[in-house]
Amino acid sequence: MSEKKSRMTLKEAFDATRRGYSILWKTMPEFFPASLAKNALTALSPYVPLYFTARLVNTVAGGGGGGEAWPLLAALLLSTALMGAARAAASCRANVIEEARSIPVRLRLLMEKLLDMDFQDVDDSKTKDLLNQIMENEQWASWGLVKLQYRFNELAEAVLRILGALALSVSLFTLPVPQGSPLAALNSPWCLPAMLALMGAAVVLSALCYSRAQAFWSAMDGSFFNRAFEALNCHAHFNRSASADIRVYAQDRFLFQKADDPALDGFGPNSAIGRASRGPRGLLMAASVGITRAYSGAVYLFAGLKALGGAFGVGSIAQYVGALAGLSNGAADLLSVLADLRENAPYLLPLFQLLDMPNRMYQGSLTTEKRSDRNYEIEFRDVGFRYPNTDAWALRHVSMKFKVGGRLAVVGENGSGKTTFIKLLCRLYDPTEGVILLNGIDIRKYRYDDYLALFSVVFQDFKLLSQPLGKNVAASEDYDRARAEDCLRRAGFGERLDQLPQGLDTWLYRDFDEGGVEVSGGEAQKIALARVLYQDAPFIVLDEPTAALDPEAEAEIYTKFNDIVGDKTAIYISHRLSSCRFCGEIAVFDGGRVVQQGAHAGLVEAPGKYRSLWEAQARYYERRRQAMEADME
Numbered sequence: 139m140s141e142k143k144s145r146m147t148l149k150e151a152f153d154a155t156r157r158g159y160s161i162l163w164k165t166m167p168e169f170f171p172a173s174l175a176k177n178a179l180t181a182l183s184p185y186v187p188l189y190f191t192a193r194l195v196n197t198v199a200g201g202g203g204g205g206e207a208w209p210l211l212a213a214l215l216l217s218t219a220l221m222g223a224a225r226a227a228a229s230c231r232a233n234v235i236e237e238a239r240s241i242p243v244r245l246r247l248l249m250e251k252l253l254d255m256d257f258q259d260v261d262d263s264k265t266k267d268l269l270n271q272i273m274e275n276e277q278w279a280s281w282g283l284v285k286l287q288y289r290f291n292e293l294a295e296a297v298l299r300i301l302g303a304l305a306l307s308v309s310l311f312t313l314p315v316p317q318g319s320p321l322a323a324l325n326s327p328w329c330l331p332a333m334l335a336l337m338g339a340a341v342v343l344s345a346l347c348y349s350r351a352q353a354f355w356s357a358m359d360g361s362f363f364n365r366a367f368e369a370l371n372c373h374a375h376f377n378r379s380a381s382a383d384i385r386v387y388a389q390d391r392f393l394f395q396k397a398d399d400p401a402l403d404g405f406g407p408n409s410a411i412g413r414a415s416r417g418p419r420g421l422l423m424a425a426s427v428g429i430t431r432a433y434s435g436a437v438y439l440f441a442g443l444k445a446l447g448g449a450f451g452v453g454s455i456a457q458y459v460g461a462l463a464g465l466s467n468g469a470a471d472l473l474s475v476l477a478d479l480r481e482n483a484p485y486l487l488p489l490f491q492l493l494d495m496p497n498r499m500y501q502g503s504l505t506t507e508k509r510s511d512r513n514y515e516i517e518f519r520d521v522g523f524r525y526p527n528t529d530a531w532a533l534r535h536v537s538m539k540f541k542v543g544g545r546l547a548v549v550g551e552n553g554s555g556k557t558t559f560i561k562l563l564c565r566l567y568d569p570t571e572g573v574i575l576l577n578g579i580d581i582r583k584y585r586y587d588d589y590l591a592l593f594s595v596v597f598q599d600f601k602l603l604s605q606p607l608g609k610n611v612a613a614s615e616d617y618d619r620a621r622a623e624d625c626l627r628r629a630g631f632g633e634r635l636d637q638l639p640q641g642l643d644t645w646l647y648r649d650f651d652e653g654g655v656e657v658s659g660g661e662a663q664k665i666a667l668a669r670v671l672y673q674d675a676p677f678i679v680l681d682e683p684t685a686a687l688d689p690e691a692e693a694e695i696y697t698k699f700n701d702i703v704g705d706k707t708a709i710y711i712s713h714r715l716s717s718c719r720f721c722g723e724i725a726v727f728d729g730g731r732v733v734q735q736g737a738h739a740g741l742v743e744a745p746g747k748y749r750s751l752w753e754a755q756a757r758y759y760e761r762r763r764q765a766m767e768a769d770m771e
Contacts, residue, residue: 158286161283165247293475333440515576517575541723560711597681
């Protein structure tokens with residue numbers, strides 16, 4: 139990040155900041171008027187009572203009676219009360235928008251982009267690196283969009299404070315000291331430029347010291363320390379899946395020792411930022427405050443001398459000093475905010491890189507015309523595929539057709555290309571070479587969402603949401619309850635469904651509902667299968683969703699599911715050959731190629747990869763059986 143900062147010009151920083159604010163405007167338009175209202179009242183509220191207080195003191199000091207003082211006192215109290223109430227209301231509304239909406243809106247911005255991107259880019263490690271960088275920048279010191287949001291408040295308040303201060307301080311220089319006074323020299327036209335020059339010097343020097351002090355913080359890469367803190371404290375101790383291991387192996391002692399390691403302490407007294415704060419950073423911060431206070435003293439002296447010379451009443455001293463101090467502070471804050479925005483500009487680049495990723499996959503216009511006879515035929519014609527940023531072929535020269543209503547088993551060792559084959563079938567990726575056809579037409583010519591709707595898939599790492607059971611099955615907020623229940627029963631979840639206290643309205647897991655239920659791995663698979671049935675797509679794909687089960691349990695689920703898929707085309711992927719013997723056709727993958735294809739009976743008899751895999755697995759399970767029998771004896 140420091141390299142980027144050194145290369146970024148002022149114009150580039152301005153353009154990046156402007157674009158960042160345009161993104162905020164599109165995603166959170168309600169933030170800006172609410173923030174302006176809050177900061178206008180915050181910036182101007184000190185000046186209103188200051189004005190009336192000066193008038194009141196001047197009146198009393200000049201011998202004015204109660205008839206003149208009481209209206210001013212009433213105006214002071216009423217304006218203070220009204221400004222305070224308005225400021226509280228505006229702050230409450232703005233804070234609700236900022237705190238309640240900012241995080242969801244930023245996350246939604248990222249989610250919408252990820253869902254709109256080509257899947258091959260979402261699946262790319264470069265995209266994941268960008269996401270991690272965006273999150274780490276935000277967690278480290280609120281860099282990125284968060285910084286723009288915070289600094290807009292300060293920017294608006296600083297500008298409005300300057301405008302209010304100018305309005306109240308003009309008369310300091312226009313009201314003259316009476317002629318004949320020994321202080322009449324203060325009427326010189328050079329006083330205003332001198333005071334402005336003094337203020338400018340104080341503001342610039344104070345802001346420069348502050349900016350240099352902040353540079354110690356922004357130059358420090360805190361992402362490593364954030365990752366270490368999250369891994370050792372948050373993720374390990376609060377992660378439900380890790381809690382059992384931590385308890386059994388007493389890993390808490392190890393984690394606490396690592397968490398206390400000085401090498402992982404990026405924020406403590408002995409850290410780099412801690413040492414800098416006791417040294418140059420602390421001195422710069424002190425100098426920044428000292429310069430501001432010295433300027434305030436000069437303003438007090440000038441205003442006091444003019445009051446002593448008779449230019450205005452003693453009460454006005456507080457008005458002018460407060461106004462010029464506000465002007466100085468506002469200008470210093472403005473420069474500090476602008477400097478911070480420039481520091482922040484490079485941290486916006488990862489977000490822009492993510493948002494600017496183009497969609498390269500061709501989006502067709504043909505509809506798939508949902509057919510009642512489910513007469514769809516898919517053909518792979520000499521298909522090859524390489525993952526991005528690699529020269530190795532994940533698939534090569536794959537040619538096959540899917541028979542309507544047939545059952546195809548895809549088998550092979552890990553890394554043989556089975557899952558890549560499914561990603562191409564579902565058009566999560568496009569082939570590097572060759573073509574995939576649906577009813578004789580290149581699938582790229584179909585509407586993307588129409589083509590995806592042809593498939594119901596249970597991936598090996600499928601997920602269920604912490605939502606009610608029925609909504610998990612339908613993958614929707616609104617759904618047909620009778621249909622969802624029927625799908626659950628057909629998938630073998632009926633007995634468990636009858637035991638659930640709220641039926642389809644029972645929440646899965648306890649993340650959002652104390653009455654949620656924890657489902658076992660087998661039950662989760664049945665719910666996932668019910669989701670496939672509910673979608674009622676013509677093609678059903680099971681991509682090793684039962685890999686964690688034993689062979690008998692896996693074969694039972696596949697066989698049962700095979701009985702209920704009806705006239706749909708089903709594709710089963712498994713590395714255990716015994717689970718897919720019921721399929722009419724088996725495709726054997728090895729090294730990204732289809733090396734054998736046929737029925738189980740013929741493949742197991744013929745020399746080749748399928749037979750060697752079958753025999754190897756048979757020997758493995760036979761040894762397991764013998765070992766279990768020996769243990770029982």
